[in-house]
Amino acid sequence: MKNKYSIFSLFKNAFSGHENWQRAWRDPEPKKEYDAIIVGGGGHGLATAYYLAKKHNMRNIAVVEKGWIGGGNTGRNTTIIRSNYLWDASAGLYDHALKIWEGLSQDLNYNVMFSQRGVMNLAHNLQDVRDLKRRTHANRLNGIDAVWLNTDEVKKFCPIVNTSPNIRYPVLGGTLQRRAGTARHDAVAWGYARGADELGVDIIQNCEVKGIKRNGNKIEGIETTRGFIKSKKIGVVAAGHSSVIASMVDIRLPLESKPLQALVSEPVKPIIDTVVMSNAVHAYVSQSDKGELVIGAGTDSYVSYSQKGSHDVVEGTLKAILELYPIFSRMKMLRQWGGIVDICPDASPIISKTNIEGLYFNCGWGTGGFKATPGSGDLFAHTIANDEPHKLNAAFSLNRFVSGDLVDEHGAAAVAH
Amino acid sequence: MFLINCPYCGERDQSEFSSGGEAHIERPKQPTELSDDEWADFLFMRKNIKGVQFERWNHSHGCRKWFNLIRDTSNDKIHGIYKMGEKPPKV
């Protein structure tokens, strides 16, 4: 049994110079066989393992990660969490996640610093207004908190936004979801890892999948850099690398992996206490608990696994930032980085069985996967455990690309990211 | 920013070009003969290769010509360029 984290445990350990803390998770050797293996030790993968163990009582499972857990998009995103999506299916999925976020720190006994400081989406042209209002109405009827703000209300809610009518694309209003916000991305991976480990899940880092063994239409296990591991169920949660894993069983997915960049400024005293996103003037910004402005840039248009993007994207993003926040002109970019995001044609994810028995895919989260982490893990765990999707992820099957029943979140009013 | 050697205009900055995704996915000549799965395959399914990929680029802010480019998507190194309709060079 792990020692519980609390103010008291902190005090107790203080007197021993913090030399008696336990490992947050073990570093086990892979077993010969597991009841299920999750490929990918990001937030989604670790959450999947955690819920498989916790809710479906599967304890003999492993998470295999080619690098270090949380080292992919989990540790590279701008940590925005919201559920104000347009279509019922998406709203259901993301709000399911948001509800779990609201109790996650307590459930994991790990403070993921989920901060419900609100997310505001700005409208800059008449079609933006129509689209965002449409989305707000849909959210309201779906029981998701979302309100429309006129320009003055936008200014009131976030005074540093440039709401002058004289800018190139004036702010015509916006939507606000108060329950939305941010969380500490690393803590999410570490919290789930610690929780899963405690339930007996083996977290195996530096273990890259090299091949998938199948017998006819049945999965038999995975070849890894640490040997062959047997399992009848494989759940792939490899984000940008999903297509690479899929190619091991000659599956092609409706995905393109593209560079997504983000950056932070030097830390400054609190200046913006919410998350502001803009689609037309493409920029979104929040401020971390450390004081850094966290700024999300866009994706490049070409496929790349290099974890680098083009400078024009960063320049374009900061251009937009200075249009909306001229006071940031003398702030400095401290660090810039790139991730690899797997994007579906309809900008919605895939949480689905495949036509191979025992092989499941959770991918296509594009630029917005972090917010869904708990929900994605929970629903994927359900799909794997029951070999059947949960009603909340039924719409996100691979088959929708054949039938044409897409969940088109960018054709509609979805905000990029 | 890549430096791309347009087969018509020569070496130019990436910002003059736009990417057209995976190359050699020919539009079916007789779409109506295809099953829904085959059509979905053409429409949506991609190799999305990590490694050497054949892709389409357009010199959209230059001569507006489309051409093919061979790029290693794991490090963005360009290994070759050839015109539409030409056989890809060996890499």
Added chain:
Amino acid sequence: MSNFRINKTNFVDQTNRISFKFDGKTFFGFKGDTLASALIANGIHLVGRSFKYHRPRGIMTCGSEEPNAICQINDKSNLTEPNVRATEIELYEGLEANSQNCWPNVKFDIGGINNLISPFIPAGFYYKTFMWPKSFWKSVYEPLIRKTAGLGKSPIKPDPEIYDHKYVHCDVLVIGGGISGIISAKLSAKNNLNTILIDDKKELGGSTIFQENEIFKINNKISKDWLINEINEIKKLKNLQIKTRTSVAAYHDYNYLLARESLSDHLSKNEKDGFVRQRLWKIRAKKVIIATGAIERPLVFNNNDRPGILLASSINKYLNYFGVTCGLKNVIFTNNDSAYEVAISLNKKGIDVKIIDIRKRSESELIKETEKLGIKIFWNSTITSTFGYRKINSIEIMSLSEDGSNVIGEKNKISCDCLGMSGGWTPMVHMHTQSGGKLNFRETDQVFLPKEFSDNRISVGSSNGHFELDEIIKLTNDTVKKFLNIQETDLDDADISCSKELEKRNIWLLPNYISIGKNKSFIDFQNDSTAKDIKLAMREGFKSIEHVKRYTTTGMATDQGKLSNMHALGIIAETAAVKMGSLGTTTFRPPFTPLTFGTIVGRSVGKFFDIVRKTPMHEWHVKNNAEFENVGQWKRAWYYPRNNENMHQSVQRESKAARDSAGILDASTLGKIDIKGSDATEFLNRVYTNAWSKLSIGKCRYGLMLNEDGMVYDDGVTTRIDENHYLMTTTTGGAANVLSKLEDYLQTEWPELDVWLTSVTDHYATASICGPNSKKILKKLFSDIEFNDQNFPHMSFKNAKIGGIDCRIMRISFTGEHSYEINIEAKYGNSLWEKCIDAGKDFNITPYGTETMHLLRAEKGFIIVGQDTDGTMTPIDLQMDWIVSKKKYDFIGKRSLYRSDTMREDRKQLVGLLTDKPNTVLEEGAQIVHEKNNKPIEMIGHVTSSYFSPNLNKSIALAVVKNGRKLKGQKLLVPMRDQTINVTVSDFIFYDKNNERLNA
């Protein structure tokens, strides 16, 4: 206040006195000083507080690696800037700087309390607590945490200064103006290569330029004198551009580099007027030579963070470059020879200095000289603690055990007012790794070095791990010769003398008798992470360097770990007893030093944020009081308020006039594509859903374009001008994309088609005149044309002349009124427009904007792609079955219309909605339901367009509704926040169903 300026140098102009303020107090320095050197000259070391524990901190370095001395400059002015390094600010008259992260002031800081409770707030403590009670997180804990956030303050006023961008292309770029950079640049430029040499300091020369020790000689000149001579020579080379005060921020693929040139930050307010502040150079180099040098390492021991503790080499620079001594009683703590140069310098200037060396003994020339000068050296010793709150006043030292894992013998206290530490040197491999280069680890002195050179990128000098003068010169010369294939150079037989380091000993975490849990050995000074934190992280199972870094925040401060990353790695390696080389490094991410947002954005601010596209009639609209709508990058007249009408009133007036008599719209923004070639007709058959073969010359036809996924993509009217000549119009927003999409199909899928596309969007101005009197107006304008329905029927066109100028008249209508569009060369657009207005005077011709256009077309049930469609609507959904040819074998998107989902009968379909209360206007975007009491409530569609129609005198709306085709006449609900609106599904053509007005 005692003056520590003890030395005259060529780099500081001691005749040019400058006054500045620090924490509100006025001080004096000289031209050539940095803020840091000026403060030290005034005896000020305490300049800031650390991030977490608020410990007093002093100036520690003299460069961009400075972790402590960061301040807010020119606070409260619109030129303020947070987190600026005192070591990089060139002093100018009137500079005001303040220490950060302390309250009420840097000497007495309440936050200092954190230092006392530090045992309770180890690395990552916040992950372990602040969870109960749940509600407290939002109300109590997080606000508390956020209070502590940040260092300096964000500016709150807009930035008055100008930032510029410039692209530059060169054969060779040399990064770093130290000795190896200067050698490289000279070789390159003399070899007729167009070369750029960049250095971040205000002049070239690196650290050699103030190197006075006689042991280091090149061709019998003291290295300093030799270098000064070289600098003077390269300044004469014509194909060498030298950029000082310029720092390379990022090294991207394909040798694309970004460098920030600082043009006026060193000038006082009145001097800088009119100057560009910073210029971002976007550099494309065929070859790059990295000569970025190395950074000295601190040593990690208990209380190694007090003010007065500096890097040894920095003490040297302050002394010999700025002429300032950091202390009067100095101690140098080192594990290598380089620090002995510092001791010798101090001693020769008559300043007291002692040396503590963790090595057992060494006999190098430098050391011999040191001993000759009678400088006391404590061999095989380490510092176990330091004392002094606001400045160091003494240290405690002990001897090291044989293997260095422990301390032994007596504690020995030494008083001092300055401690210089040198843990060896770290090559600056940032540029190499940013460009994708890999690293090797060198065991002997524990450094990471460039593993391989590519044929367009090398590293030289100490950034390539060469620390001895002879190596630097010989190897730089050889490598560059090979790189640029140069045959011989005058350095080939240079005669170089220098001291050679003979002994090495490195201990990443120096031992202590105080347990690691209880001492404070800092690694990341700004973020306050200590050796203890690293060990805690590892104990908790964080093994990867990235994990440790993130858990302890080591290396994530504004210095990006320049001083801490190696020590973190070293301690991890020592603790886990693995080879350091096997751990790999953390990734060095751009920028090398923080880059101002303004610099990255350049001139693309304010009016240059984005392009503004204007039509030929734009000025007329402005003169006539138009409000404008942004449509893509276009400015379109939105409505024309008269004597302070609001939009609604204007639109009601405009749309009434258009139906009752005549209205005129500027339609110039519509995309226009000229299509020529023998296969033009076949081409249209393939790109549009409807058939074109039967369209006769002189006729127009409406076309709908799909994506391959079957969803509506664009629409517009296309006119057959001639046998093989069509003019296609597209939506304003879609113009560019449609053209490139069509080009794509032509070039890649249908190369066999003989079709040529040319954009003529900007070539033509388009005036659209509609209304019952439009015909009369056109008659006045074109007396020679018969405007009767036989000669000029709806959906046809004529070539015409007006005032001798060719133009085209299309009789087409987007309003449902009898209507004409006149296309004329743009230069005549404004004149044509004014003629139309004149001709229309008697008919009260009324200019109307996009809003009225939207209303009129909605009355008529015409869709707007992008407003009534959203990428999920097929033509069938729009009830436009008539436009989808059943006969045609194929067209773009056809196959997708026959998928199981697209064939569903109950898809969302376009309908009309009438509110039961005719005056209630629905909100566009409002959702539609059958029944609002079921939970979950089922949304069956939404309102896409909605207006109050003055012509029908009631509210009308277009909507997409599930199974809408079958719901005509049914009652539905539109639940708003405050009320629920009752509506009835109707036909979506509200006005003139039988097109009587069109053909009138």
Added chain:
Amino acid sequence: MLDIKLPEFEKKVYPDLELSLLEPSYKINLRGKNRDFFTKAGKLLSIMLPIESNTSANIKNINALWLSPDEWLIYGKDIDKNLETNLNNEISKLKYGSVTNVSDQWVIINFKGKNIFEVLSKGSPFNFNNFKGKKNVVVQTLLNHVDVILHHQEINDLNLFVRKSFSEHLWLWINDSSRFI
């Protein structure tokens, strides 16, 4: 009569740089690839269309710019209107290619002086190092994110083509950038 309305760009002088409007001017877009096309075009223009990429040919008042292997821009200050008619009859009508009047599609801004490329380099990623020293060279590239065609007709004398609707914005940008070369 209809009046001509041109962009109101009055001549501007900066250190070693002179900017002026070169309108109205006549512009024709030519598309084609077969032999007949080249011979016809050559005959009517009395110059061979340049086939070397990024080059131009000119005779008297007519310039022919290479835009792509099958596209050329013909322009000149005072070209006889019959040229277009003839090209149309001999090329378009006979299906050898296409001829399109684009006189008002583009606005020409003329640059003169040693600092031309200093200004262009502020907004264009194109490498002018060799271009600078050559006459009769052409490049299609971006300037401050706007599509432009640059025709370096004589050393330090260059015509910039920008789409009419973008021209006012780009003119402002060019003048702004010329302030601090």
